[in-house]
Amino acid sequence: xxxxxxxxxxxxxxxxxxxxxxxxxxxxxxxxxxxxxxxxxxxxxxxxxxxxxxxxxxxxxxxxxxxxxxxxxxxxxxxxxxxxxxxxxxxxxxxxxxxxxxxxxxxxxxxx
Amino acid sequence: xxxxxxxxxxxxxxxxxxxxxxxxxxxxxxxxxxxxxxxxxxxxxxxxxxxxxxxxxxxxxxxxxxxxxxxxxxxxxxxxxxxxxxxxxxxxxxxxxxxxxxxxxxx
Numbered sequence: 001x002x003x004x005x006x007x008x009x010x011x012x013x014x015x016x017x018x019x020x021x022x023x024x025x026x027x028x029x030x031x032x033x034x035x036x037x038x039x040x041x042x043x044x045x046x047x048x049x050x051x052x053x054x055x056x057x058x059x060x061x062x063x064x065x066x067x068x069x070x071x072x073x074x075x076x077x078x079x080x081x082x083x084x085x086x087x088x089x090x091x092x093x094x095x096x097x098x099x100x101x102x103x104x105x106x107x108x109x110x111x112x
Numbered sequence: 113x114x115x116x117x118x119x120x121x122x123x124x125x126x127x128x129x130x131x132x133x134x135x136x137x138x139x140x141x142x143x144x145x146x147x148x149x150x151x152x153x154x155x156x157x158x159x160x161x162x163x164x165x166x167x168x169x170x171x172x173x174x175x176x177x178x179x180x181x182x183x184x185x186x187x188x189x190x191x192x193x194x195x196x197x198x199x200x201x202x203x204x205x206x207x208x209x210x211x212x213x214x215x216x217x218x219x
Contacts (some may be wrong), residue, residue, distance in 0.1 A: 031142045031205065035209070040211065041211065042154070042208075042211040042212060043199075043201070043209035044208070044209075045206065045207070045208065048206060050203065050205065056206070058206065059208065062213065088153065089128045090155050090156070092155075092156075097204075098144075098161065099144065099146065099161075099204055099205070099207075100146070100158045100161065101156075102158070103149075103155030103156050104155055104156070105154065105155055106153065106154070106155055
């Protein structure tokens, strides 16, 4: 499997505070993704990146921003966390040759 | 990207073949069909993908209809460790996973 890690793995924060989740991959993959998973909704795409400094919105991007300054890192930021952003967040990456996505272990975020 | 429709749940006896269907009637000509599975709260795991032809690997077989509007994932000899949520997705860069099929393998 691709070397893809997420940090932190668990986080509890309060409403209104900024939060940044980090995704790191060691496979030199071009494409990276952030998803959130909630009961009854499967995995929903938040943002994705198709190269350094190249990003695009997914279906649930409101309230989230991303940055990709290096190939290996993709950051997801919640500028002002809300309780509706309590979720499990998964990062994924792929090389671009066949779209086989490799997923990280997930980050469980709780916003109180 | 095209959307998919899957049954919410299925049961399969251990040792029998598990056949998981997926409808993707709006698939475009250059879009692949991908299958992933998610065990408990782990990150999804890639299983197999295909474009037009049937595919087989060490984990499963993928049967795609000639019109490409539906496909079936086959786990030839299901084990208890195959209990998971299985996702069928189509598209390329910007894909939607949906809610998948929860497969329960029964001893």
